[in-house]
Amino acid sequence: MKHTTWLLALLLPFTHELNAQKKADRKTLGNLQAHITFLASDKLEGRRTGTPGEQLAAEYISTQMKLAGLTPKGDSGYLQTFPVSEGKLIATASHLTVNKTTLTPGEQFIPLPFSAQKSAKGDVLRDVNEPENIWLFNVKDFEMQPHADPLEIYRQNAREAAKAGATGVIFYNGDETPKEIQKWLSVAVDPLTIPVMWVNSETSKLLSETEDLRINMQVSFTAGRRTGTNVVGYIDNKAASTIVIGAHFDHLGHGEDQNSLAPNDKTIHHGADDNASGTAALLELARLLKTSHLQKYNYLFVAFSGEELGLFGSKYFTEHSSVAPGSFNYMINMDMVGRLDPTRGLQVGGIGTSPVWPALLQQTIPVDIHTTYDSSGIGPSDHTSFYLKNVPVLFFFTGTHSDYHKPSDEAAKINYPGELTVIKLVYTLVEKTNNMDKLVFTHTRDKQTTSTGSPRFTVTLGIMPDYTWQKAGVRVDGVTDNKPASKAGILANDVIVELGSYTIVNLEDYMQALSTFKKGDKTTVKVRREDSEKVFDVQF
Template sequence: MKKITWLLPLVVTTVLVSAQKKSDRKTLTNLQQHISYLSSDKLEGRLTGAPGEKLAAEYIQSQMQQIGLVPKGTDGFLQTFSVKEGREPAANCSFELNHRPLTAGTQYIPLPFTATKAAKGEVLPQANEPDNIWLINVAELDSTKFTSRRELYKRETAEAAKAGATGVIFFNGTESLPEINSWLETNETAASIPAVWVSKEISKILDDENANSFLIQLNVALKPVKRTGTNVIGYVDNKAARTVIIGAHYDHLGYGEDNNGLTKGKVLYHGANDNASGIAALLELARQIKASKLKNTNFLFVAFSGNEQSLSGSKYLTANSPIDLSQANYMLNLDMIGRLNTTHGLQIAGMGTSPSWTKLLENTNKETKVVYEASGVGNSDHTSFYRKQIPVLFFFTGMEDYHQPEDSADKINYEGTLTVMKVVFELIEKTDTIEKLAFTATPEPTTAAIK
């Protein structure tokens, strides 16, 4: 009898450890499956509004169905939103500089008030002549009298047209490509002449003091464009008074069409860490929570699109929420959690958004280096919920291969991703039986520090 009493705890412990290892192995297998598919060539980088994004949404929806989540979109699990509605260069839009064709969207961009017409000429540097194309050095303009750079360009275009210019090219502008492209989402009254902005690369050519002249041929043509993104939303309804929101974005950069990749030219951005890793963890957390004994909280799982387009998916969801956000306890954001290592460890931002976070996270996995940050504001989707005065936490594991095509599934630390999941699940367990967390505002960073 003594032997049985003595051995029973050992047997129970062995069974529990074995079961835990089996559960972990299953989770690791699922993480690899999710990340490998979402970052595969088939999905073409999951650009918001592109066919690859739709395939990713279908996959996430099917996984949520298998888990048994309740659909919470406007069309089953899906919630669509407008990402961009405006204009973009048409197929026949062209710009030749010394007989060299330039690429619209990267080397030059038509301005929103441009005339859609052609212009050509042999243009002399530093000599803006009537009946010819003008080159305007933006670095020499006084922008202090204008509320925006766009207004400055608009004024200069109008004055050039009035002086007889047949077209205008602005060089040495400090704006980024995405910023200039975003201007085409605005409606502007067209000028009488074509007006384009050129990149730093082309600006260097036009700013060459030793150049004798430039042969320029322009044909500005625009077409209407509308891009639609899709959030995927599932729910665990425990009929509770409060809800925890767990989110991750699944969109990425596609082939770099929006010019926010860090490699020149058309290349496939796989986005394994950014952010197939977060989506994989979200799906596995949903699976675990659905099967758990956590019954005092409802759970909203959201796979956001439009993260790479100024957080448009999470902004839309918080403005059109499928639940009453006043009942939201807090929001957890999983973004780039697949590169855990001993150098930078796990970073958790948003610690200042509730006085409860410090106590709840004080015993976080002691074998993992954890770096905390107070601010609830950053370049990821938790910011949209912070703006609604909801406590947030942002889980993140570093910037390796950020916005690079080398961000592939073979570089993911799957054991590390599982470790992050365990930290998140333990936190959720701790909050299941306590009161609703209080919200506190945090200082606004001068720049978005993360992501």
């Protein structure tokens, strides 16, 4: 009996601690589900940068940071706004008059993105294209290949017309809608020497039914801008250095920015895993660290927007942080951490950015969690912006899946216990660094960069890389319809080993090679497909 009493005395504290941990885990799981369910709801309409849905998400994140007791560190409370360039907009000076009919810009006519900002006028015979006059092209006369890029077809015809002496070009009877043509204005393309317009079906009918036409046209553009919003909260432990934890919260909206892998589906892209999951993890780590004993460092929590457009939010933040970037100890980025799967496991990027990472991660991540590692500080998410400022980084990611960048990325598909596991791993890692000095930064494999510090891409192959792929080459995880890869015949599961004259060993090689091409360039892509190699001709 005495032995039993003694044993119970030993077990009681352990049992109490275990029950407390289970209760804490249940709270975190409940919070994760609430965060992701709201952020991925129809009400937020896909959280596209600069939209009311993004603003609702930012307000929610701000409220949660306030409830967690974080100090605001944005420009206006928790919020930090930043500009996003979105190509050309039709300026008010643009006009088109046919005989005595003045047409409406953006609806009845739209200047094409390669148009010169000039005016032209003349008396035009519909079926006669003569030098020193405006030319009319009936698009129904074109021989369009099934996978042809109509924008490129229009550009080629307009360029030839300019060489032949045309003073302006109007395309009519095209199959596109004004909404589709408006999207073309975001495409970066060099201007021609003459003004060029597309007209809708109503105006096409006017041009088709009138023999003698008096046309006056002028094209003028303004730079398109929208405003994105980061959300920033802070735990001030009066320390000299600060740990940054980040996740992007923006997503694709209805796919308006042409970054959907379901290009014909204009419904809401919910973005539960990408990246409501990382945002929810950010909020829960903020809550846990606020009440923790880990106080050697300050903590800065940043929910970025504009990631899907090209890391706009994190790039802006690293240039305009209210906490000096020189004081940053390291940055942890969580992007798509909601689909932990035993077969794919966990990927951790950036382990080469500080010499302490490999040993720390080995001590932190249990051996039963299949983990793949990437040394590079450059990657397809916001940690890249910090690495380029010489800050050690880690990138946590549970892999792509068939719902990536599609409306079907929904809250019901999140593995909540798996996400809790990721949160615990990040917390343990932070806990281990609490007893360490500020980390040493190391450069990983360098690549040619532009003056802004990152590769300049003007073209896309139209593939989704498998970021968990650890063998030589870049494995294709998805192919976007009507992009160069799709048109050439490249398929999912192909492994790209050469792009033009560049040998592709890893994702860095692929990104560097891609940055050397411009629209209109032709090259070859060599892939491994099962046990054979195939070479495809592509044109950007």
